[in-house]
Amino acid sequence: MRVLIIGCGYVGLPLGAELARRGHEVVGVRRSPEGAEELLAAGITPVVADVTRPETFAPLSGAFDWVVNAVSSTKGGASEYRAVYLEGTRHLLDWLAAHPPQKYVHLSSTSVYGQMDGEVVNEIAAAAPTGETSQLLVATEQLLLTAASEREFPAVILRAAGIYGPTRGHLFQQFLRNEARIAGDGTRVMNMIHRDDLVGAIIAALERGRRGEIYNAADDESVSQLEFFRWLAAKLGKPLPPFATEVENAARKRGLTNKRVANDKLKTELGYAFKYPTFREGYASEIARMRLL
Ligand SMILES: NC(=O)c1ccc[n+]([C@@H]2O[C@H](COP(=O)([O-])OP(=O)(O)OC[C@H]3O[C@@H](n4cnc5c(N)ncnc54)[C@H](OP(=O)(O)O)[C@@H]3O)[C@@H](O)[C@H]2O)c1
Structure with a gap:
């Protein structure tokens, strides 16, 4: 397959490396030429483009079989979210209308679930967050779901939980620096996914995800x-x-959610088997890796 990964960062780069290792032809987008060697070393052809500026898409010539959107707003506020996710996706949809892919996987977030009572949320649970940035993620999903139903655009949405792995994991890093604090009474639940499993889930979605479907x-x-x-x-x-x-x-209280994100659909429909089924295996591996450094 000819694959385009838009946003070759913490998730997009190892995703591209894994797809290249499996024999796919991979093109990876970043906004600047910095880090091009890193992409080349991973078997990815680097291209500089910016989803907020469609005039920069010109170097992305030809059709792609699979497209993955893994850009991030780099923790910006609502205006960055709007530009990068909502308007960026609109630009990509317009651009891809001329040469639609076979599959388009969009990385969204479990922050679209605004539930606060510790309930289990699956993909049909309400996605009605109170925060403006999460609402923009929902609007972006809606744009893709509308394109999927109205003109058969092959969009598949993955709602990623908190990503951890090498050098990442906010609370873990705070704990290592002795700066962690237990919030409230400590009972709020968190949902996580190891970066390698997110890469695996994206590949499963590219291979088997159904148009217009959402997977946690x-x-x-x-x-x-x-x-x-x-x-x-x-x-x-x-x-x-x-x-x-x-x-x-x-x-810290503003915008905090409390829910248990169900992953049955990912496992049963996409047949995904986790490398790190829980944070215990994932962080044990990360701690072992760090001890070897
Ligand atoms: N971190 C989490 O816990 C979490 C949880 C749920 C969902 N997600 C989602 O997972 C996705 C991937 O996250 P990540 O941690 O891999 O992000 P990341 O490391 O920040 O990487 C994002 C990549 O996107 C590129 N990029 C940013 N803005 C761009 C633009 N306007 N046009 C083109 N490329 C752009 C960046 O490259 P340059 O800076 O070089 O341009 C970078 O390569 C994001 O959609 C994020 O929202 C993350």
Whole structure:
């Protein structure tokens, strides 16, 4: 297959490397020529383009069989989300109208589930977040779902949970720096996926995802913050972090969700088998990797 990966970052680069390793022809987009050697070394042909500026798509010549959108707004606010996800996707849809791919996988986020009571959410649960940035992710999904139903655009949506893996994992990094705090009473649950499993899930979606379908990409175990830190503390022989102060909790409260993301559809429909079924296997592997450094 001829594959285009838009956004060759933490997820897009190893995805491209794996697809190239499997014999696909992979083209990878970034906004600047920096890091081109890294892409070339992974077997990816680098192209400079920016989804917010469709005039920059010119170097992307010819048709692609598979397209993956893995760009990120690099933690920006609502205006960046609007430009990169919503308008960026609109530009890509317009551009791809001339030469539609066989499959288009869009990386969305489980932050579209605004649920706060610790309930289980599957793909048909309401996606009605309160935060503006998450609402823009929902609007982006809607754009793709409309294109899928109205003109058979082959969009598949993957809602990724918190991505961790080498050098990533916000709470883990804070824990290593002795800067972690347990928020509230520690019972809020988190949903995660190892980067390698997200790469695997994207490939499964490219191969078997159905047009207009949404798949949650989270591992098998939603875990409370307290349980997560307990496990890390035991694993690394360090004390449990202190509880956050009321002031710290108040500052963090906005937009916090509390839900357990179900992954049955990913496993049954796409047949995906996790390399790291829970954070325990994933972080054990990451800790082992770090000890070898
Ligand atoms: N991190 C998480 O826990 C999490 C959770 C759920 C979903 N996601 C989603 O997963 C996806 C991948 O995340 P990631 O961690 O791999 O992101 P990342 O490491 O920040 O990589 C994003 C890539 O997109 C490129 N990019 C950014 N803006 C672009 C633009 N306007 N046009 C073209 N390329 C652009 C960046 O390259 P340059 O900067 O060189 O242009 C970079 O290569 C994102 O859609 C993110 O929203 C992430």
